[in-house]
Amino acid sequence: MYIYNNFDEAFVRNRVAEFRDQVQRRIDGSLTEDEFKPLRLKNGLYLQLHAYMLRVAIPYGTLNSAQMRQLALIAERFDKGYGHFTTRQNIQFNWPRLKDVPEILDLLADVGMHAIQTSGNCIRNVTADHFAGAAADEIEDPRPTAELLRQWSTDHPEFQYLPRKFKIAITGSPNDRAVTKAHDIGLRMLRNEAGEPGYEVIVGGGLGRTPMVGKIVRAFLPKADLLPYLEAILQVYNVSGRRDNKYKARIKILVHETGLDEIKEQIEAAFERQKRDFAGPSADLVAEIEAAFAPPVFDNARSLAFEQAQADDAGFRAFVETNVAEHKNPAYGIVSVSLKPVGGTPGDATADQMRVLADLAERYGHDELRISHEQNVILPHVRKADIPALHQQLREAGLATANIGLVSDIIACPGMDYCALATARSIPVAQEISRRFDELKLERDIGPLKIKISGCINACGHHHVGHIGILGLDKAGRENYQITLGGDGTESAAIGERTGPGFDAEDLVPAIETIIETYLELREDASETFLAAYRRLGAEPFKQAIHGDRGGRARAA
Numbered sequence: 001m002y003i004y005n006n007f008d009e010a011f012v013r014n015r016v017a018e019f020r021d022q023v024q025r026r027i028d029g030s031l032t033e034d035e036f037k038p039l040r041l042k043n044g045l046y047l048q049l050h051a052y053m054l055r056v057a058i059p060y061g062t063l064n065s066a067q068m069r070q071l072a073l074i075a076e077r078f079d080k081g082y083g084h085f086t087t088r089q090n091i092q093f094n095w096p097r098l099k100d101v102p103e104i105l106d107l108l109a110d111v112g113m114h115a116i117q118t119s120g121n122c123i124r125n126v127t128a129d130h131f132a133g134a135a136a137d138e139i140e141d142p143r144p145t146a147e148l149l150r151q152w153s154t155d156h157p158e159f160q161y162l163p164r165k166f167k168i169a170i171t172g173s174p175n176d177r178a179v180t181k182a183h184d185i186g187l188r189m190l191r192n193e194a195g196e197p198g199y200e201v202i203v204g205g206g207l208g209r210t211p212m213v214g215k216i217v218r219a220f221l222p223k224a225d226l227l228p229y230l231e232a233i234l235q236v237y238n239v240s241g242r243r244d245n246k247y248k249a250r251i252k253i254l255v256h257e258t259g260l261d262e263i264k265e266q267i268e269a270a271f272e273r274q275k276r277d278f279a280g281p282s283a284d285l286v287a288e289i290e291a292a293f294a295p296p297v298f299d300n301a302r303s304l305a306f307e308q309a310q311a312d313d314a315g316f317r318a319f320v321e322t323n324v325a326e327h328k329n330p331a332y333g334i335v336s337v338s339l340k341p342v343g344g345t346p347g348d349a350t351a352d353q354m355r356v357l358a359d360l361a362e363r364y365g366h367d368e369l370r371i372s373h374e375q376n377v378i379l380p381h382v383r384k385a386d387i388p389a390l391h392q393q394l395r396e397a398g399l400a401t402a403n404i405g406l407v408s409d410i411i412a413c414p415g416m417d418y419c420a421l422a423t424a425r426s427i428p429v430a431q432e433i434s435r436r437f438d439e440l441k442l443e444r445d446i447g448p449l450k451i452k453i454s455g456c457i458n459a460c461g462h463h464h465v466g467h468i469g470i471l472g473l474d475k476a477g478r479e480n481y482q483i484t485l486g487g488d489g490t491e492s493a494a495i496g497e498r499t500g501p502g503f504d505a506e507d508l509v510p511a512i513e514t515i516i517e518t519y520l521e522l523r524e525d526a527s528e529t530f531l532a533a534y535r536r537l538g539a540e541p542f543k544q545a546i547h548g549d550r551g552g553r554a555r556a557a
Helices: 006-027 033-041 065-078 098-110 143-153 223-240 251-258 260-277 283-292 305-312 314-323 351-364 384-396 427-440 505-522 530-537 540-547
Strands: 045-047 052-056 082-085 091-093 168-171 185-191 197-203 215-222 324-326 332-337 348-350 369-371 377-383 451-454 468-475 478-485
Touching (some): 006 033, 065 082, 143 223, 143 283, 197 223, 215 223, 215 260, 223 251, 223 260, 251 260, 314 384, 348 351, 351 369, 377 384, 427 451, 505 540, 530 540
Parallel strands (some): 451 468
Antiparallel strands (some): 082 348, 197 215, 468 478
């Protein structure tokens, strides 16, 4: 993985020192909250419902054991003993005291981490496929590109005050695990007919109050042209994006209002200007970045321990079925560690659990961890012969939940328990759904099903692209939940369709149960997934089930 050089180190330390002075001036009253707000947001510090919240960047979701241990130390010393991993592959600390934030930032800098550009109207933390560098279906590891984008975008003088925040995601696989089509810019690595590597460039995706699937503006962009092309996109957006209404200030609105053909013409014209004058990264820098992501030295020694453990232990076999993905090296597996125990808070990890994960990464995983946008932790390179021992240690730490991709592997934003913008709770809903389907013992029979929950229209829980999406709203002082069906965050991205009126909190879980029972009744066989069945059947059977005579348990509000 990439290790900060002297420039990175000096840059981050200078920012910490600058912010330390700003914090002190806020504490002594020299700065008002209105004056302090833009300064703290530039350093990832939010003011939430009950306390400040610090959002720490984990670029493209990659970190090592030393960094994970440092996060554990911060959680223990300055928070309430846990951290919350987010759909942006970041970590949030929900309870830091303002006076402690500079010290936290110094501790982060000690291990090559920071909170820069995790907020504000700038290019945010670049996200990537959490299986990058390991996936069997991968065309090319996207992380060198993501690191190049991190360096290019950090403190970019032209793009620090965009009309709104700007998000970029990249995948190196045809199977999109990075939700590229729901980002301001999505990049899909591919090869042209001559075998040359490049990118499919997608622009104008996004969720929130106006969800849209991104549009392709370049079917193939050579790798050498990436930075000037992105500069061109950002320049068009920066000049033409709306600033009169923050809800209409995203690039997706610009694409929609301008039209795809016209926006492509504007981007191409800006690109031609950029190419003439753009001083791209040196070949030495590109080579240095690529070398930082060289694969580890794999141990391909043959062993039957993995197969034998599956034969002997039903619990381990279930874990392998859901939590172990195919690695490009047949002797290895990609292990996903669920942060969604039954009844737990999605994405939360205690300091002790973080230390366990750091130890396991060091012992079994070539000292590498990933954070997924689905709020889980990945050990991307684990020798299959070591997975039984790894699983046993995960069991002892309460981290062996075998549910990746199943009903209880729920994405949920912090909701009204923490967020000042939320209009309803998300965490208790996720917990109740998880507990209910654990009681029913139906999870494996149901098969792959992605439930995503947002506590407000901003859609931090990605509910629009959930197979079942849940949006919490305020309705005359009551929490009320809209249900959408058929969303998809993969290469076949789709925005979910509303099922009709929302449900009060006490009726929501029965409605979800009715939807899933309807799927089980109507699917062709056990191999037909919920999403496939929905696409075959359409919305009507599900709407009838929860709103008609048939779904009597769920009362629509």
